[in-house]
Amino acid sequence: MDVQIWTYIIVGLSFALYISIALWTRANSTKEFYVAGGGVSPLANGMATAADWMSAASFISMAGIISFAGYDGSVYLMGWTGGYVLLALLLAPYLRKFGKFTVPDFIGERYYSNVARTVAVICALFVSFTYVAGQMRGVGIVFSRFLEVDINTGVIIGMFIVLFYAVLGGMKGITYTQVAQYVILIFAYMVPAIFISIQLTGNPVPQLGFGGTLAAEPGVYLLDKLDGLNRELGFTEYTDGSKALIDVFAITFALMIGTAGLPHVIVRFFTVPKVRDARSSAGYALLFIAILYTTAPAIAAFARTNLIQTVSNQPYAAMPEWFKKWETTQLIKFEDKNTDGLIQYVADKDKNELKIDNDIMVLANPEIAKLPNWVIALVAAGGLAAALSTAAGLLLVISAAISHDLLKKQLMPKITEKQELLAARSASVFAVVIAGYFGINPPGFVAAVVALAFGLAAASFFPAIILGIFYKRMNKEGAVAGMVGGLLLMIYYMLAFKFNAFGETTPKDWWLGISPEGFGTVAMFANFFISIVISAFTPPPPVRVQHLTESIRYPKGAKAASGHH
Secondary structure (H helix, E strand, C coil), X not given: CCHHHHHHHHHHHHHHHHHHHHHHCCCCCHHHHHHHHHCCXXXXXXXXXXXXXXXHHHHHHHHHHHHHHHHHXXXXXXXXXXXXXXXXXXXXXHHHHHCECCHHHHHHHHCCCHHHHHHHHHHHHHHXXXXXXXXXXXXXXXXXXXXXXXXXXXXXXXXXXXXXXXXXXHHHHHHHHHHHHHHHHHHXXXXXXXXXXXXXXXXXXXXXXXXXXXXXXXXXXXXXXXXHHHHHCCCCCCXXXXXXXXXXXXXXHHHHHHHHCCHHHHHHHHCCXXXXXXXXXXXXXXXXXXXXXXXXXXXXXXXXXXXXXXXXXXXXXXXCHHHHHHHHCXXXXXXXXXCCCECCCCCCCCCCXXXXXXHHHHHHXXXXXXXXXXXXXXXXXXXXXXXXXXXXXXXXXXXXXXXXXXXHHHHCCCCCHHHHHHHHHHHHHHHHXXXXXXXXXXXXXXXXXXXXXXXXXXXXXXXXXXXXXXXXXXXXXXXXXXXXXXXXHHHHHHHHHCCCCCCCCCHHHCHHHCCXXXXXXXXXHHHHHHHHHHHHXXXXXXXXXXXXXXXXXXXXXXXXXXXXX
16 A cells, blocks of 8 residues: 555544544533543553653654754753753642642732733743644644645644544543553654664664664764764764854753743643642653653664765655655755756755755655655654644643633633633634644744743743742742743843844854853843842732742642632
8 A cells, every 4th residue: 555545544543533532531621621620640641741742843853953953953852851850850749739720820829919820821822822833834744745735734634633622622632632642653753763773773772773883884883974974965073063062051951941831731730639640640751751752863863864875966866756745845845056967965055955844854754764654654643643732732721821811810700610611612712723824824933933932931931930839938029020021031132133123143142152042041040030139129928828838849738720719
């Protein structure tokens, strides 16, 4: 059977599974809609958290970025992994002990302020909409290549699928769907990695093959071979970096604290019965995430080696079928500048004839390595599972922010639970439509906006949550001033140095040599400083809030997650 038939079968079966789970786990109350009833087992929550965490960015893009950036790309690996560890150890158990539905709910209650809650809602909406637009775009790319429909049609198919199980099942439906999606995505990620590792190095464990020698050239290490190939074409050596050390540190740290403040992952820890379960599920999730994250550098190196050997200095007319099909999606572009019919893939921009999008490396990897068609289709199903699982988690954050934190907590406090549930489902529909629009019409600066979203999460949420847990003297004036100050500083830096809004800039103009992607670190420290200084000169929080802050640091006595107080 050809790739397309296999794709229809495997993707069709996976979608049928998701829809069946959604029907089986329909939510009947706000508690089931927001936190799956609070009774999810740690193992299931660990798998769901891993699927929620590993988006299209992790599945499709991360290995692609490392593949092209080499050593410099490792900042994403370190930042996203470190962010999860930070979240699991430093935030999740305490937030679970606090027992609220959402991050804005925590900030609103801890800082006894609707202004703080509203600032948190705005941050949650911005971060979530930015991410979900990227996920929908990822769905469109996979569909356009493997089902041979245009990207817009692919986005619309993805909208209907995610709408069905997110609106019907809420967090309850999303949780059990994400368990299935984790199994599919990790299987889809590992199978081609194992196949290619055996092909290239003779070792079935990709992580060992990555550091091993080549099967075709005994005694030659894979990374030495890759360094040599990069050198011959004028690229920086694969194992060498070009970024300044301070920028590497700043970007890694900004990604860590930004991802630790992501609301769609934090909310997953409210779905387990006890604080101990939150810790256990964090451990399970770390194990499940590590399987993919330790494999990504190997896939990146395998893909880069195979790609260079397949296309470099080869006749364009002799390119395999996968090359032509990716050309139709515009994600591979060839321009024969010297009209010799050969593909010149080199670092020199004036001579380079080939442009390859980072995002296709994982998807195209099995085809480049000439793996069986069912493996290629499996990777498509895995990419869709990763994108849809994260999109569903983000949609829930958006709907909870609107229905719970804005309507129930502020604008219409007297609405019944049934009306709130209806509002949550309506907000999900609204969010899917907006996400679909941005998926179909992505702004030209999507990548920049994603970096801004990380910076905003780092500059706003992280200090407010940490100080809210560990500093009982922290008051609402300090928290609001810190969040607003951190946000404004981050926005200014992005406007000035990413979008050149105040005149043309170069990397030489960066403050302390830190890029806009890493500036979230500086903005976070500014937030901490402003928060602590302002709170020192304003009245302390009420005594009940100080007692509450002390109590959440002790593991006993946690109650079920609640939207009421």
